[in-house]
Amino acid sequence: RELITDVLVIGGGGAGLSAAVSASEEGVEVIVSEKCNSLGGTTALSIGSITACMTSYQRKKGIIDSPEALFEDMRVFNGDLDRYDNKELCWVLVRESGNTVEWLRGLGFEFFGPSPEPPHRVPRMHNVIPNAWSYPFLLQRAGLKKGVKFLLNHKGERLVFEEGFVKGAILEDKRANQKVMVYARRAVILACGDFSGSKDLKQRYYSSDLARIPGYNPECQGEGHKMAMEIGARVVNMGVYERPNIRFISAPKKLWHELLPNHPWLIKVYAFGSQILPEGVFKRLANRILTTRGAPNDALYREGGILVNTFGNRFTNELIDPSIPISKQPEGRAYIVFDSRVAKRFSSWPYFISTAPGIAYAYIQDYERDVPDIITKGETLEEAVKNHPNPTGLIKTVDRYNHFVKVGRDEDFERWPLGGGIMEPPFYVMGPAECYIGVTRGGLDINDRFQVLGQSGKPIPGLYAAGRTGGGLILNGHGLNLSWAFTSGRLAGKEASKNI
Ligand SMILES: Cc1cc2nc3c(=O)[nH]c(=O)nc-3n(C[C@H](O)[C@H](O)[C@H](O)COP(=O)(O)OP(=O)(O)OC[C@H]3O[C@@H](n4cnc5c(N)ncnc54)[C@H](O)[C@@H]3O)c2cc1C
The missing domain is CATH 3.50.50.60 (FAD/NAD(P)-binding domain)
Incomplete structure (x- = not known):
């Protein structure tokens, strides 16, 4: 042809x-x-x-x-x-x-x-x-x-x-x-x-x-x-x-604005609506984009969170860019584990989990509301790890990490500072997360x-x-x-x- x-x-x-x-x-x-x-x-x-x-x-x-x-x-x-x-x-x-x-x-x-x-x-x-x-x-x-x-x-x-x-x-x-x-x-x-x-x-x-x-x-x-x-x-x-970026793998769903049709006269109607709707509506939408698409903040690790793979094992010093180590894990997946002290911090400014700077900041409560499928919270560690592919392995890892916190040395990856460990309920597991370019x-x-x-x-x-x-x-x-x-x-x- x-x-x-x-x-x-x-x-x-x-x-x-x-x-x-x-x-x-x-x-x-x-x-x-x-x-x-x-x-x-x-x-x-x-x-x-x-x-x-x-x-x-x-x-x-x-x-x-x-x-x-x-x-x-x-x-x-x-x-x-x-x-x-x-x-x-x-x-x-x-x-x-x-x-x-x-x-x-x-x-x-x-x-x-x-x-x-x-x-x-x-x-x-x-x-x-x-x-x-x-x-x-x-x-x-x-x-x-x-x-x-x-x-x-x-x-x-x-x-x-x-x-x-x-x-x-x-x-x-x-x-x-x-x-x-x-x-x-x-x-x-x-x-x-x-x-x-x-x-x-x-x-x-x-x-x-x-x-x-x-x-x-x-x-x-x-x-x-x-x-x-x-x-x-x-x-x-x-x-x-x-x-590379890190993102949580959430059940695929479209946000409401992604479902709106694009016909030119409808676009004029939406544009008019955007002028009269309160700013809060757009803030909420921006927040929703963050919880479903945003990258988790490195501060989560700095404040005490740890990263584990699908076996429940730690695999890196979390404080050094973890993106390439995550990509080398089975299925290229990782989970972030932390306790109530970290969660409390990440419930208000300046400790956000993800951000579009100057526009929106998503905190732990936003994730709990918007993407409950990627966050498991438990009053006991057993309850928090129940959705992880290897709960037993993960519990062992948390015990080992808490021991490192007590003795003041990360014998596996020399991470410093170690944070406060994962000791105070409720406990949280967020994930799976993966890397992409x-x-x-x-x-x-x-x-x-x-x-x-x-x-x-x-x-x-x-x-x-x-x-x-x-x-x-x-x-x-x-x-x-x-x-x-x-x-x-x-x-x-x-x-x-x-x-x-
Ligand atoms: C999740 C995400 C969000 C983003 N959000 C923003 C944002 O809000 N603002 C911003 O500025 N940037 C954003 N970016 C970046 C931005 O989207 C891209 O840089 C931009 O769209 C690139 O445009 P492009 O036309 O060069 O390429 P593309 O839009 O990728 O178009 C290339 C096209 O070429 C086709 N193609 C490829 N090879 C061939 C071939 N051999 N023959 C025929 N067709 C071919 C592809 O199928 C594709 O349709 C985002 C990126 C990502 C991943």
Whole structure:
């Protein structure tokens, strides 16, 4: 099968869909190939917050902001990693982030906020209404209106690179088990997301330990990176990573806002509701997101909690980043065990179990109410451990740890300080918890026109990249990844449509 178009976009997440819509707005023909049977990628699985400055939402609230201020605050979020960041692309992002929010509004999106997120000096976090599924829904709708063709279950396999130009790509039609050759008269845009699910890329650029840890979205296989690397593209920041996240594995259930349909007129109704509903409703929702998705605070261990595996055994000094040790346990699972003294502490500020800084803080009582399936409390230790796979092993471990506390030495892992032990009822077991990699940073090296660069630093003609596939930006802090996905996609689509 052969198809011809002007612009071929590979990957139908936030960046790819934005690229497709913006290219089609320029009047060119566009095909989007998406390997899954639905659009959205990690973008649709995300919380949905976009960090941006100079938006109409900020103006409405009288917030004075500037691209320069956002640029400076990004440096603070980045900390030591800032030296790796691509400042030229950061400038593109800060200058264009507000235009991106307005562009999305023009397509029917509405946002709640902006909410504060220290150390951002002013509120910048725009939270999509009603949930992140509206991204693929409204962007596809906009694309269809402009004649964009969406090929679901079509996986980008290889770029067609002839006479020094990218002329298209070979796709695999997964349903028909057939190859499809797509010629792109103007350009191919790679928007396949990151490589958090790719064992081989994590092994090559991170370590064997990190390669073992699954990606949040297993479809993020770095295929965009690989296709471009095969034809000589340069990559940046591939080895720059942050520690993996830990999350509790709760019975899967959707939050109420995730069940709301995304039709444009309903979005207007929700947006109106968001202006008149009391702040407490949104705080409660943010709290619920934390108890079901948030990472447990390391302070739980510092204050006396211990970690055990499914055998009930401790396996590490809990005070040193436990994420990799957790991933090495049977089934990659662990449980946090503590007593009433720790629980009492973690029932009020400043001892929270999980947080979205500045927005919401979840305490032990929030977990007991929202996710009772991952927390067992007991007046006796026997009662507290009853849901653990190996209660006898766990009781032995607690006895042994309490002995270490009494003698003042952790003979197993040299942990110090030991905390007060697990001695005072009621006792608590939280879990299972597991590790995952949410986002990877490394990407194809691109210039400020989103052209992919070859080893010599010159653009590879006809090849563009956007979202987590392009740029290798650091983007620490909440909301900047989506801001980059939509901004880079929108601008790459525009640039690619002009390429002849
Ligand atoms: C739990 C979680 C919550 C998050 N919340 C936020 C948040 O609130 N704010 C924020 O800024 N960031 C957030 N992030 C990060 C953010 O979601 C991602 O960085 C962003 O969505 C990446 O967008 P993208 O378009 O580059 O990739 P994606 O959205 O992952 O899209 C890539 C698409 O390409 C497809 N694809 C891959 N390979 C191929 C191929 N070979 N052929 C065809 N298609 C292919 C994939 O199936 C996918 O649909 C969150 C991440 C996680 C894990």
